[in-house]
Amino acid sequence: MADTARTARQRSPLAHAAHRLAAATRASKGAIRLAELPLLAQVNVRLDAKSPAADAVGLALGLQLPLEPNTVVHAGEVTVVWLGPDEWLVVGRPGTQRALEERIRAAAGDEHVSVTDVSAQRTTLLVGGPRARDLLAHGCSLDLHPRAFGPGRSAQTMLARAHVVLVAREEPRAGFWVLVRSSFAGYLTDWLLDAAVEYR
Structure with a gap:
């Protein structure tokens, strides 16, 4: 019970960016989905x-x-x-x-x-949609082709110069989790939003 009450009082490091992520998702017309999965x-x-x-x-x-x-x-x-x-x-x-x-x-x-x-150490960004791999490939040196980095794969890597844990979700069309340190979350969100402009 205490954990649930504490979570309700906590504020995600990207709470201020939720509307920008949603707007980028709408603007991509289904090509990209961006959202935060806060406080996991x-x-x-x-x-x-x-x-x-x-x-x-x-x-x-x-x-x-x-x-x-x-x-x-x-x-x-x-x-x-x-x-x-x-x-x-x-x-x-x-x-x-x-x-x-x-x-x-x-x-x-x-x-x-x-x-x-370590819940307070990182937040989680969801990057989904048919062009999710292309978007991530702009800033990640890993081979993200499904044959090399398919569902159920993970890596500790760099994305746009930020250290992240990248997870390819197993559910159909679930996309990727990008777990990033809270102090880099705003920077990485700005980078993702900028990189997603070409998919509008």
Whole structure:
């Protein structure tokens, strides 16, 4: 309950840009969709992938922690992004960070595990639409072709000189999540809006 009340009082770093993102989406006539997914719960988890805790935490979250580099798994309202051989980012709906932390800690038991709420560190931009890959390719050196970076893939990379976690969503036509540090969110939004002008 406390987390939900706290989330209601929090203000997204891009709250002021919501109307500009919506206007750019309308102007593209379906080619691009831009929006913020504000205040998502984000919990960083570090543990030995070969330990019993990895299986227990996955079971508690209703999925298996992704072990293949640069992949994402999704179950219900929880998404887990592979960040390193012993590191994952667990993403959930706003206000659930404490519940996620408690579930992970309880599942790990006495095993060595690090669980850190990093929800305030980043915000999430949704980049969707048929030209989403083209838009992102303007500022990202990754090969974003679906054969190389299809649904369920992720990467820690640079987008327009901002460090981001890029996630190709698994749902049909869901587009990409761009998780960016809150301090760079305004800059990256301005860049995306500028780059999207050609799709109007």
